[in-house]
Amino acid sequence: xxxxxxxxxxxxxxxxxxxxxxxxxxxxxxxxxxxxxxxxxxxxxxxxxxxxxxxxxxxxxxxxxxxxxxxxxxxxxxxxxxxxxxxxxxxxxxxxxxxxxxxxxxxxxxxxxxxxxxxxxxxxxxxxxxxxxxxxxxxxxxxxxxxxxxxxxxxxxxxxxxxxxxxxxxxxxxxxxxxxxxxxxxxxxxxxxxxxxxxxxxxxxxxxxxxxxxxxxxxxxxxxxxxxxxxxxxxxxxxxxxxxxxxxxxxxxxxxxxxxxxxxxxxxxxxxxxxxxxxxxxxxxxxxxxxxxxxx
Numbered sequence: 001x002x003x004x005x006x007x008x009x010x011x012x013x014x015x016x017x018x019x020x021x022x023x024x025x026x027x028x029x030x031x032x033x034x035x036x037x038x039x040x041x042x043x044x045x046x047x048x049x050x051x052x053x054x055x056x057x058x059x060x061x062x063x064x065x066x067x068x069x070x071x072x073x074x075x076x077x078x079x080x081x082x083x084x085x086x087x088x089x090x091x092x093x094x095x096x097x098x099x100x101x102x103x104x105x106x107x108x109x110x111x112x113x114x115x116x117x118x119x120x121x122x123x124x125x126x127x128x129x130x131x132x133x134x135x136x137x138x139x140x141x142x143x144x145x146x147x148x149x150x151x152x153x154x155x156x157x158x159x160x161x162x163x164x165x166x167x168x169x170x171x172x173x174x175x176x177x178x179x180x181x182x183x184x185x186x187x188x189x190x191x192x193x194x195x196x197x198x199x200x201x202x203x204x205x206x207x208x209x210x211x212x213x214x215x216x217x218x219x220x221x222x223x224x225x226x227x228x229x230x231x232x233x234x235x236x237x238x239x240x241x242x243x244x245x246x247x248x249x250x251x252x253x254x255x256x257x258x259x260x261x262x263x264x265x266x267x268x269x270x271x272x273x274x275x276x277x278x279x280x281x282x283x284x285x286x287x288x289x290x291x292x293x294x295x296x
Contacts, residue, residue, distance in 0.1 A: 049186070051179050055172030062179055069221045070191045073183065077166045087155040087164050088218075093133045094180050095189040097140075097153075100129050101177035104142050104151060108170045116146045134198065135216035142170065157218065198222065 048071070049064040057080040064073055073094050076086040089097060107127050124143040131138040139154045149170040154163045168176055198215040205211075212227040222241035227234065239247055 049183065051183065053172070053175055053179055055175060056169050058169070060166075060168075060176070062183060064183055064187060069217075071187055072191070073180075075166060077168075085165055087138070087153060087166055090133055090191045091184065091187060091189045092191050093131060093136075093138065095184055096131050097138070098177050098180040098184065100131070100140055101151075101173050101180070103129075104140070105170075105173045105177065108142065108149065108173065111149075114144060114148055134218075135214070136218075157216070 046066045047063065048066055051062040053060040053062070059078040061076045061078070062073055063076070064071065066072075071091055073089045073091065074086060075089060076084060078084055104127060111126070124145050125141050126144060126149070127142040129140040131140070135157055137156045139152075139156075141152045141154075143150060143152055151168045151170060151173055153166040153168065155165075156163050198217065201212065201214045203210055203212045208230055210229045212225075212229065214225045214227070216223055216225060224239045224241070224244060225236055226239065227236040
């Protein structure tokens with residue numbers, strides 16, 4: 001049995017299918033990471049709404065949040081053993097995911113009943129799709145194994161990043177779609193924040209090293225990831241967009257000062273003329289001028 005609940009303090013009502021739905025959103029001023037406004041602390045995230053779904057032995061929480069860059073959805077899967085997995089969806093990505101859930105569900109309904117004895121092929125994949133949002137990729141795979149059919153959703157961020165996974169039982173895809181649809185009906189599919197094109201990735205090769213410059217965007221804003229790659233070594237730093245100009249100014253200052261110093265050294269060498277390596281001209285080792293006879 002699957003069900004959907006909207007988590008709050010109001011009394012539940014029946015939706016006609018045995019599920020319970022709570023209809024009140026989060027109270028205004030409810031904040032997530034970053035503390036409470038009463039403490040004078042500016043929050044990083046504001047909680048707007050939470051929906052909870054029960055699908056077989058799993059619980060799913062759909063948390064609508066807002067930060068300075070806009071609104072997004074955190075989707076968390078809580079397994080029976082307490083294991084927790086989560087992904088993040090921009091509102092526009094959630095709308096695309098909702099539409100894919102309809103397509104996957106239609107295809108699932110057209111399949112013959114699941115047979116645990118049937119040998120699966122291609123890692124059990126029945127249907128796949130990919131969603132791309134900025135530097136994030138979402139892989140949607142309808143799969144089957146001896147326990148049944150399910151939708152695996154995996155999210156990656158940038159090159160060589162760790163994958164986050166969710167697994168949704170196939171019978172729960174419609175419940176999931178309906179929950180997303182209710183959220184999007186209330187909040188829309190406009191992500192807010194920066195909507196333009198991010199700069200294209202660039203790289204610089206210096207000897208055995210390659211430096212990659214990749215602009216990206218996540219729930220905390222726009223950033224620049226600078227990666228240093230060597231044959232047997234890789235490291236990276238992430239620079240928030242608000243600090244780009246400061247980094248640029250510091251690098252410009254280093255370049256300007258080094259150019260001035262290089263020019264000073266070059267001018268000193270050119271003006272040295274007949275000076276020897278010790279900076280002497282027409283003087284003996286004791287510092288006295290050579291006699292006219294020696295000069296002759």
